[in-house]
Amino acid sequence: MKLTIAREQLINGLQAVQNVVGSRTTLPILSNVLLQAEQGRLGLTATDLDVSIACGVEAKVEKVGVTTLPARRLFSIVRELGTPEIELEVDEKNVCSLTAGASFFKVNGLPAEDFPPRPGFADSKRVALPQDKVKGMLRRTAFAVSNDEARYVLNGLFFSLREHKVTLVATDGRRLALTDEEVDIGAENQTEFIVPAKTVAELSRLLQDKGEVEISVGDNQVAFDMRGEGLLNILAISKLVEGTYPNYQQVIPRESKERIPLVREELVQALRRAELMTSEKSNSVKLSFTRNTLAITANAPEIGEARETLAINYKGPDLAVAFNPSFLLDALKALDNDEVFLELSDELSPGVLKVNGPFLYVIMPMRMN
Amino acid sequence: MYRVIAHLDMDAFFASIEQRDDPALRGKPVIVGAPPTQRGVVCAASYEARKFGVRSAMPSATAGRLCPKGVFVRPRMDRYKEESGFILKIMADTGAVIEPMSIDEAYLDLSARCHGEDADASLLSCVPIARQLKERIRSERGLTATVGIASNKLLAKIASDFEKPDGLTVVSERDKVQFLRPLPARVLYGVGRVTEQVLLRVGIRTVGDLQDYSGDLRALVGSFGPKLKQFAVGEDDRPLELGDEVKSISGEETFLQDTEDRGVLRACLREQAAEIAAKLKRRRLAAHTIQVKVRYGDFTTLTRQLTVEEPVSEPKDIYRLACFLLGRQRLVSRPLRLLGLSASNLREPTAQQLTFW
Numbered sequence: 001m002k003l004t005i006a007r008e009q010l011i012n013g014l015q016a017v018q019n020v021v022g023s024r025t026t027l028p029i030l031s032n033v034l035l036q037a038e039q040g041r042l043g044l045t046a047t048d049l050d051v052s053i054a055c056g057v058e059a060k061v062e063k064v065g066v067t068t069l070p071a072r073r074l075f076s077i078v079r080e081l082g083t084p085e086i087e088l089e090v091d092e093k094n095v096c097s098l099t100a101g102a103s104f105f106k107v108n109g110l111p112a113e114d115f116p117p118r119p120g121f122a123d124s125k126r127v128a129l130p131q132d133k134v135k136g137m138l139r140r141t142a143f144a145v146s147n148d149e150a151r152y153v154l155n156g157l158f159f160s161l162r163e164h165k166v167t168l169v170a171t172d173g174r175r176l177a178l179t180d181e182e183v184d185i186g187a188e189n190q191t192e193f194i195v196p197a198k199t200v201a202e203l204s205r206l207l208q209d210k211g212e213v214e215i216s217v218g219d220n221q222v223a224f225d226m227r228g229e230g231l232l233n234i235l236a237i238s239k240l241v242e243g244t245y246p247n248y249q250q251v252i253p254r255e256s257k258e259r260i261p262l263v264r265e266e267l268v269q270a271l272r273r274a275e276l277m278t279s280e281k282s283n284s285v286k287l288s289f290t291r292n293t294l295a296i297t298a299n300a301p302e303i304g305e306a307r308e309t310l311a312i313n314y315k316g317p318d319l320a321v322a323f324n325p326s327f328l329l330d331a332l333k334a335l336d337n338d339e340v341f342l343e344l345s346d347e348l349s350p351g352v353l354k355v356n357g358p359f360l361y362v363i364m365p366m367r368m369n
Numbered sequence: 370m371y372r373v374i375a376h377l378d379m380d381a382f383f384a385s386i387e388q389r390d391d392p393a394l395r396g397k398p399v400i401v402g403a404p405p406t407q408r409g410v411v412c413a414a415s416y417e418a419r420k421f422g423v424r425s426a427m428p429s430a431t432a433g434r435l436c437p438k439g440v441f442v443r444p445r446m447d448r449y450k451e452e453s454g455f456i457l458k459i460m461a462d463t464g465a466v467i468e469p470m471s472i473d474e475a476y477l478d479l480s481a482r483c484h485g486e487d488a489d490a491s492l493l494s495c496v497p498i499a500r501q502l503k504e505r506i507r508s509e510r511g512l513t514a515t516v517g518i519a520s521n522k523l524l525a526k527i528a529s530d531f532e533k534p535d536g537l538t539v540v541s542e543r544d545k546v547q548f549l550r551p552l553p554a555r556v557l558y559g560v561g562r563v564t565e566q567v568l569l570r571v572g573i574r575t576v577g578d579l580q581d582y583s584g585d586l587r588a589l590v591g592s593f594g595p596k597l598k599q600f601a602v603g604e605d606d607r608p609l610e611l612g613d614e615v616k617s618i619s620g621e622e623t624f625l626q627d628t629e630d631r632g633v634l635r636a637c638l639r640e641q642a643a644e645i646a647a648k649l650k651r652r653r654l655a656a657h658t659i660q661v662k663v664r665y666g667d668f669t670t671l672t673r674q675l676t677v678e679e680p681v682s683e684p685k686d687i688y689r690l691a692c693f694l695l696g697r698q699r700l701v702s703r704p705l706r707l708l709g710l711s712a713s714n715l716r717e718p719t720a721q722q723l724t725f726w
Contacts, residue, residue, distance in 0.1 A: 148677055150693035173724045174679065251725045284720040301719070322720055348723065366720040 001037045001065025001090040007081055007100070009057040010042075014075045016234050017046035017053045019202055021071040032068035034115045035090075037061045046071055047116055051199050053206070054118070055234040066112035067094045077105055119237060121223060124216040125189040127161050131226055133181050135207035137168050138200060140179045140359050143330040145197045146172030156194040156241035158248070159215075159222075161185050169248050175327045175363040176251055177334075193217050194241035206234050252362055253350055256343035258316045260289065264340045268332045270308035274298040275325040277306035284366040285328075288320040289344075298325070321347045322366040328353070331361040371491035373483040374476060374609075375499055376517045376525035377460065379506075380534035382473035383449055384415035387442050389511045398423070398439045405433025405441060408625050408706075412444045416534060449473075452510065459505050463498055468609040474529075476522055478609050488542040492518055499537055519545070523605035527556050545603035550577035557600045564590055576601050618648045618656070621709025627666045629704045635692070641710040642688035649712060655680030655721070656712035659690040663700045664707035673698055680716050687712060 014033065022030035027049075036043035042059040045052060067090045078086065083101035090096045094109035138157070146154035151173065160167040167180040195203075203224055207213065211228020220240050227233040274285045274296045282300035292315075296308040321344055331353055332340065343352040353361040379385070383401040388394045398418035403409025411432045414423040421436035432439060453472045460467055465477035479498060485491035499516045506514050517528025519540040527549070528538040540548050549556075554576055555565050567589050573579055579586075579601035587594035599605065620641040628634065638661075649655060659681065660674035673694045681687055691710050695701055 148679075150675060150677070150690050171725070173726055174722055176725065246726065281716060282719040324722060350725075362725075364723040364725060366722050368720045 001035070001061075001067060002063040002088070003037050003042060003059045003061045004085055004087050005042060005057070005059040007078060007084055007086050009059065010078050010086060011075075012232055013042065013044040013055050013057040014071065014078065016055045016206060016232060017044050018071050018075055019046075019205070020048045020051050020053055021046045022048045029068060029110055029114045029116075031070055031072070032110055032115070033071035033074065034066070034068050034112060035088075036066045036112075037064050039064070045115070045118070049116060050196065051202060051236065051238045052116075052118065053202065053234065053236050055232055057232065065090060067096065067109045068112055068115050069096055069107055069109040074107065077107070119221055121216055121218045121221070124218045124223075125161065125191045126214060126216045127166060127183060127185055127189060128212050128214045129166065129181065129183055131207045131211045131213045131228065132209045134213050135204065135209070137166075137179045137181060138204045138207070140331075140334050141168045141170040141177040142197075142200050142204060143334055144170035144172060144175050144177040144361075145200065147197070148172065153194060153241060153243035153245055156196045157200045158192070158194050158245045160192045161215075161217075162190050162192070169245070171246075171248060171251070174324070175331075175361065176248060177331060178248070178252075178360045178362075180358045191217055192245070193222060194243070194245055195222060195238060196241050199236065199238035202236060206236060208232075251350070252360065253343070253345070253352055256349075256352060257345045258289070258314075258319060258343065260294075260312065260314050260316075260342045260344065262294070262310075262312060262340050262342055264332055264335060264338060266310055267340070268329065270296050270310055271325045271329050271332070274306045274308050275329070277304055278325060279303055283324055283326075284322040284368070285325040286320055286322045286368075288318070289314050289316065290318050291315065319344060319346070321351060322368055323351065323363060324366060327363050331363075335359065370480055371483075371485065371488040372520045373479045373491050373495045374519060374522055374525040375465070375479055375495060376522070376529040377475050377477060377502070378515050378517075378529045378533070379456065379473040380513045380515055381413060381415050381419075382452075382512070383413035383444060384418070384442075385512050386449060386452055387445075388415060390448075394440060394442070398436050400429070400432050400436065400439045400441050401444050402432070402441065403429045403443075405429045405439075409623055414439075452512075455510055456506060456512075456514075459509065460502065462505075463502055466609060466611065468611060476525065476609050488520055492520065492539055492541055496537070496539060503535070503537065519603075521603075521605040522607050522609070523558050523600055524548075524603050526558070527552070530556070540603070546580065549601065549603055550575065550580065552576050554579055554601075557597065558605070559593060559597065559600070564593070615652060615654070615715060617711050617713035617715070618645050618654075619660075619709060619711030620644050621662060621707055623664075623707045624705065627704035627706050629701050631701075634695075634701060634705065634708060637708050638691050638695075638710060639684070639688050641708075642691060643684045645687055645710060645712050646682060646684040649682045649715075652715075653717055654715045655682040655718050656687070656715050657681075658712070658714035659687055659694070660711045660713065661691050661694045661700070662707070662709035662711070663695070663705050665703055666706050668706070670707075671700060673700065674713075676714060679722055680714075680718060681712075682721075 034045040041056050043056045045054040081100040087099040096107045098105040158169040165180045166183050169178045211231045214225040216223045224236045277298040279300040285296055285298045288295040294310040294312045299305040337355040341354045350362050350364050384399045387399055399415040400418050401413040402411040409429050411425050411427045413425050418436050418439050423432045423436050464482055465479045468476040479495050483491045483494040485494050495518050503514055513535040515529050515533045515536040517525045517538050519525040519528050524540045528540045531538045554560050554568050586597050622637055657680045658676045660672055662672045664670040
């Protein structure tokens with residue numbers, strides 16, 4: 001294999017795949033990136049056996065071939081190089097000679113045959129969406145994915161492809177974020193699946209603001225094929241979380257007594273300040289609604305207290321409810337709407353945060369002892 | 370003021386209570402625990418039984434073989450706890466600051482009552498107080514205790530082990546290094562079976578060997594090295610742990626027969642989770658860490674724990690985490706002799722996060 005490639009192209013390719021490169025020494029091949037030189041293109045693939053990411057970049061290929069090279073080391077070398085072009089030549093022993101201007105490196109690789117093969121996809125269901133839409137959907141939900149390893153079905157983002165809608169749900173049992181997007185889904189493509197949190201994090205990083213992503217779902221894996229004019233085309237394949245997602249519909253309150261419009265940015269600022277006076281022991285803030293006023297108070301006996309007052313439009317009866325402020329902030333920060341609506345009933349019923357758009361966030365209150 | 374610490378250890382506590390309460394048992398080898406025909410272990414043994422090699426935590430069947438004339442008595446924990454309370458009251462009358470270690474032993478800080486010209490004079494002035502304490506326990510409770518007196522917890526505990534039963538040993542500051550020299554390294558706090566083996570490998574058998582060791586102990590025992598060196602020369606600045614702060618709440622059960630029956634194990638865990646939850650609730654606590662303990666037929670014992678972000682206090686949450694721990698590591702790969710559950714990393718939350726499920 002022999003090729004010449006723009007340094008920037010190689011950096012882009014390595015950056016896309018290298019996050020899943022394993023540091024586990026038990027399988028050294030997983031520390032390597034698979035390089036496949038074809039006509040006019042260099043393919044790069046990395047995997048940790050749960051998630052695999054592949055992409056293709058432009059290259060002047062003189063001699064096609066395949067090899068694997070240590071991904072992190074290769075990336076470090078390429079990043080430090082000063083010239084715009086790099087020449088790679090790999091011999092039959094998988095030793096790579098890398099030349100860039102006055103720099104020369106010999107990097108030992110491993111045979112491509114040892115690299116785990118890309119899983120095949122039989123009988124998959126498909127849906128295609130604009131990349132920026134999916135990116136936004138992930139941003140509005142992924143923060144609510146549970147990291148409680150004892151609840152493994154919640155350690156992923158739930159995807160539902162049903163009734164002309166893609167719905168994404170994340171919950172950790174204390175709050176639940178839901179968003180959906182209308183899209184044409186044929187009857188044969190209706191399905192539900194859970195994508196592991198690690199894959200979701202990679203997708204959030206890899207999805208771009210242009211182009212399309214085609215999602216294909218097989219029995220126990222999902223592929224996200226991200227492509228578009230002038231974009232780096234990336235394919236991410238991931239195992240799915242096995243198990244049944246809990247019935248999230250029953251968690252969403254049918255109706256609430258009060259619907260309170262709030263200015264998002266004001267609320268964020270006030271919560272951030274109040275949160276400064278919470279502690280590990282006292283990690284709640286109290287939201288007290290009285291006529292046209294919202295008071296946010298934090299009180300940690302060992303530290304002190306904070307009180308924020310906001311002028312709001314509220315005509316209902318006095319109402320107070322305590323929440324974990326970071327749960328409120330997680331959602332408020334993931335949104336970009338100016339106005340949000342908080343729906344409340346009483347101090348022990350779930351609150352619901354909504355916007356003018358396809359988003360819903362149910363949050364359980366904290367009971368003061 | 371010089372530091373004066375006493376360690377009081379009741380002599381064969383459970384067995385002595387049984388012998389006191391039932392004159393027919395006096396002078397006989399009494400073994401408190403499950404009968405030798407059944408599963409279970411020895412909780413305590415009278416000195417008569419110890420002569421045969423019977424030790425606490427030994428399977429009852431083994432004890433029965435070693436001591437065929439042993440009289441097995443079912444433990445009466447409520448009775449022992451009650452007695453422990455009486456002893457504690459007598460100890461409190463000395464004016465000492467007290468750290469109860471377990472049902473039958475405690476540290477007493479008597480520094481405030483024992484003034485002497487120097488450290489050793491202070492320790493000696495504690496002797497009459499200790500004698501009086503032992504005498505009151507004998508006359509009022511009909512039991513004997515052994516007391517060790519020294520300038521710190523480490524030495525006081527070693528002193529109380531030195532001459533049992535009904536002993537009183539003072540380890541003076543002047544003699545402490547010599548006193549420790551011939552004792553096995555195992556007597557030092559923090560030296561268990563594993564550390565003992567590590568030390569033996571380089572020829573360290575006694576505390577004296579440790580005192581003389583010129584190499585870096587850190588290479589052998591890691592960060593414990595410097596502390597171990599101090600302990601070896603009888604220095605220990607650990608304070609008494611006071612207050613009624615609970616560190617963990619636990620329960621365990623030894624099965625009548627080793628079992629891997631999921632139904633039995635689940636029922637057992639559910640019961641333990643409920644008990645732990647009830648105790649947490651009484652103290653208004655919640656736990657960040659849940660631990661399971663399993664023991665197999667060959668006495669191999671494993672523990673596995675998990676720390677969660679949101680503290681748990683409900684039976685169903687404790688049970689769920691316990692099941693997860695057992696499942697994750699496939700701990701029930703063969704029948705269990707014992708199953709235990711504990712909650713630690715306890716907090717007193719001011720507010721409780723409600724959940725959907």
